Amino acid sequence: MNAFETFIYFFQKPSATPTIFGWYHILCLIVMIALITLIFIFRHKITQKGVKYTVLTVGLLLLIFEIIKQLVYSFSWNNATQTASWGYQWYAFPFQFCSTPMYLMILAGLCKKGKLQNALYAYLATFALFGGLAVMIYPGDVFSSTLYINFQTMFWHGSMTVIGFLLWATHSVECKQKSALKASYVFLAVLSLAMLSNYIWKWAGGISTGQTFNMFYISPFYPCTLPLLSIIYTKVPYIVFLLSYILGFILVSYIIVLIAIAIHNTYVYGKRKRQKSA
Numbered sequence: 001m002n003a004f005e006t007f008i009y010f011f012q013k014p015s016a017t018p019t020i021f022g023w024y025h026i027l028c029l030i031v032m033i034a035l036i037t038l039i040f041i042f043r044h045k046i047t048q049k050g051v052k053y054t055v056l057t058v059g060l061l062l063l064i065f066e067i068i069k070q071l072v073y074s075f076s077w078n079n080a081t082q083t084a085s086w087g088y089q090w091y092a093f094p095f096q097f098c099s100t101p102m103y104l105m106i107l108a109g110l111c112k113k114g115k116l117q118n119a120l121y122a123y124l125a126t127f128a129l130f131g132g133l134a135v136m137i138y139p140g141d142v143f144s145s146t147l148y149i150n151f152q153t154m155f156w157h158g159s160m161t162v163i164g165f166l167l168w169a170t171h172s173v174e175c176k177q178k179s180a181l182k183a184s185y186v187f188l189a190v191l192s193l194a195m196l197s198n199y200i201w202k203w204a205g206g207i208s209t210g211q212t213f214n215m216f217y218i219s220p221f222y223p224c225t226l227p228l229l230s231i232i233y234t235k236v237p238y239i240v241f242l243l244s245y246i247l248g249f250i251l252v253s254y255i256i257v258l259i260a261i262a263i264h265n266t267y268v269y270g271k272r273k274r275q276k277s278a
Contacts, residue, residue, distance in 0.1 A: 001077065005084050008075045011068055015147040020139055028154040032136060035162050043169040048113070051172050055124070056109020058159050062102040065152045066094050072148060091212040095197060097249075098135065100190045101128040101160050122179045123186035124160075125167040125260075126253040132160025140227065168260050175264040180257040184250050191216060191246065218245055 001009060018024040039046070073089045094102070101124060108120035135142060135157040142153045167173045194216035201213040202221055214222040217229065224233040224241070229248075233241045 001084055005075065005077070008068075008071045009077055011072050011146075011148040012075070012077075013147045014145050015150065017145045018139075018143045018150055020143075024150065024154075025139060025143075028158060029136060032158040032161055035158075036165050039162070039166050039169050046166075046170050048170070048172065051166060051170050052109055054166065055105045055121075055163060058163055059102055059105025059107075059109055062156060062159065063106065065155065066099070066102060069149065069152050070094065072146065089211070090201075090206065090209070091214070093197075093213060093215065095194055095215045097127075097194075097216050098131045098157065098160065101132075101163070104128070104186070104190075105163065118173075119182040119186050121167050121173050122183035125164045125173040126180065126183040126256045127187050127249060128160045129164025130249075130252050130256060132157040132164065136161055173260075175257075175261045177254075177257060177261070179260075180250075180254040183253050183257075187249060187253070188246075191218070194218065216245075218242060 070088075070092065073092045074086055076085045076087065077083075078085070104120050104123060108117050108124065111117040111120065136154075139153075142157075143150055168175075173179050195218060197215045198213065198219035198221065201207070201219075206213050207221060212222055213219070214224075217224045217226050220238050224230050224245075229241070229245060232244050236244070
């Protein structure tokens, strides 16, 4: 192995696959909750400039970790023959639903304050927050026998959750129903890119390679393997599955906005009541 291959091989260090609600999973949850608690305590001291740079920094960290992940998946070392080989794993192409925060955090961090940044923040505070929190609570099959991948996936989804909470806590996203609409525009845009990618894969002859390429798990050429949605995929026509996918995610995003509005209104009402009684 040359120096670069040795570097990548280091990140392929094996480990016991963590279990759901095992010590590693619980530790990651504790760290995430601790960060959310700190954000809540110091929320009034966090400036919008601080929010912007935090979002940008996390996005860049995700990009670095993703590049390493892609290299880890692509490199293989044969101990028996002492030979190295490279082969890109297209199933791991970084444009799944939970990959989008990486791109959008960087874009939001580079944007000036305005409609685009507001829409990106709304997406990160709803769709991305949901995706991150869902995986952090129930990791499913994201854990593996590779130490780095276990670290990367928990950092990734934990960051999605923490950034989403940061945006709500600092009022970087308006506690109004229109925030759900802004977030949905971004979701439909990235989903359209994912669908276009799936068709380009088909048109380019990718299916004949034997590899799987199923961005957002909505490709009409491969079965969906997501929990619940995989059942819908096998029971109904494809168009019904796709509409269920889209409307389901939009509904969850809207519910998150409604929860944020309810919490905000309760806080404002309580504050006014305390001021009157003072």
